[in-house]
Amino acid sequence: MAQSSSRTRPFKLDEIDLNILDHLQTSSKITNAMLAEKVGISPPSTLERVRKLEQRGIIRGYVALLEPKELNKSITAIVQVSLGEHSHENLTRAKKSIGQFDEVLQCWHTAGDQDFVLHVIVSDMLAYETFVTEKLSTVAKIANIKTAMVLRTVKQTTCIPLDEVNTGD
Structure with a gap:
């Protein structure tokens, strides 16, 4: 996946982008059609936004979490x-x-x-x-x-909190 210079040109995230990121963090296997339905935009628009998030390096990849x-x-x-x-x-x-x-x-x-x-x-x-x-x-x-x-894992997550992300508003 291509990385761009997100450090030089800030990428403004809107509420839809944050909603997409939130859904992908919890279920990266979600289909584009289902993701579009959940965030309330068309599948082509959703796919375009996901690709932009990938190109900007905000989405670095998709993984399976193993036990x-x-x-x-x-x-x-x-x-x-x-x-x-x-x-x-x-x-x-x-x-x-x-x-x-x-x-x-x-x-x-x-x-x-x-x-x-x-x-x-x-x-x-x-x-x-x-x-x-x-x-x-x-x-x-x-x-x-x-x-x-480590005796026991008390908390383990890969989800980054998105509630205080600067949306550029």
Whole structure:
């Protein structure tokens, strides 16, 4: 899907756009005809709006949300990584390496006590140990790795709240 320079030219969202986004966030498998009916415009107009939202990079993609435990991925960890050296080369190497690990679902480069926060998912503790000792610890000049094991997911959503989005009014 094409990305455009949405940072240089603001894209004004109206109530219909927000309604489309709201419906797609909760059910991306909805047909264009059903979406059009729900937002109150014609199917061709709906399709055109969805395509514009995709082209602007507001809609980045469509995914199926999988149940990790059903796929033998029962361990979730939040991992904080602090680098021992903050050179551009070391940061670049760390970002590139971490980005290639299948176990890492999300990686944030952060400000504060840690340089990176990772959302990691593995099958068991042995797999986590292997990930840390054979992959993560070999990435770059790492000073510290801290792990918080997730006991239970209390809330998980992919829906971004749209109630305070600037509509350009």
